[in-house]
Amino acid sequence: MADTPTPHDAPITQTWRSAQEEVVWQGRFITTKQRGNWEYVSRARNIRAAVILAVDANDHVLLVEQFRVPLGRNCIELPAGLVGDVAASADEDATEAANRELEEETGYRAARMEVVGDFYSSPGMVTESFTLLRAHDLTRVGPGGGVDDENIITHRVALAHIPQFIAARRAMGDAIDVKILMLLAPHILGTAR
Structure with a gap:
């Protein structure tokens, strides 16, 4: 019986090229963001x-x-x-x-x-x-x-x-x-x- 791939095993489709940046959460000093499938962190207030x-x-x-x-x-x-x-x-x-x-x-x-x-x-x-x-x-x-x-x-x-x-x-x-x-x-x- 073949292993069923999990979402972590599946290839990543690069969706960030066509997506808009979204703020997921913002605190006093950091902001978490997502653009398509890319997740990252920024400093708040530049x-x-x-x-x-x-x-x-x-x-x-x-x-x-x-x-x-x-x-x-x-x-x-x-x-x-x-x-x-x-x-x-x-x-x-x-x-x-x-x-x-x-x-x-x-x-x-x-x-x-x-x-x-x-x-x-x-x-x-x-x-x-x-x-x-x-x-x-x-x-x-x-x-x-x-x-x-x-x-x-x-x-x-x-x-x-x-x-x-x-x-x-x-x-x-x-x-x-x-x-x-x-x-x-x-x-x-x-x-x-």
Whole structure:
């Protein structure tokens, strides 16, 4: 007796080309959408993120560790935050948000922020983009740790020791954000000095 195919086994008919986008659900920060057979998530109100690559004069990078509810565990990440996520900052740009978030999360201030470009983290599932900024001339000005009850831990790690640090954190059970790959790339590609 042949197995009867289930809906999950059947080929997918691509209906998104001729369908209109529909909002399935919208919350304060995210919106789930569907266009034909394609399901995806967007940031509500066109909110986007600013991500900061902060390397100090001694070739140490600032990383942050914080609990991420969707993962159910701590995650090692670059400092980052939403642009214009609260009414008081609704018209801020990515550079302003990056300066604010770097200081809030790490306690460091940059004399200059350089926009590297806009990127998409998971374009097959999420429309969210982030602006990557490089922080220059860092000065420690406060304790960091985030705002409210974020409980962010800052790690200052030598670039040369990134692979060992990430391996140790992974062994401890921490999640590793995909943007950390840019720090691991020289080691993965065999081009590290």
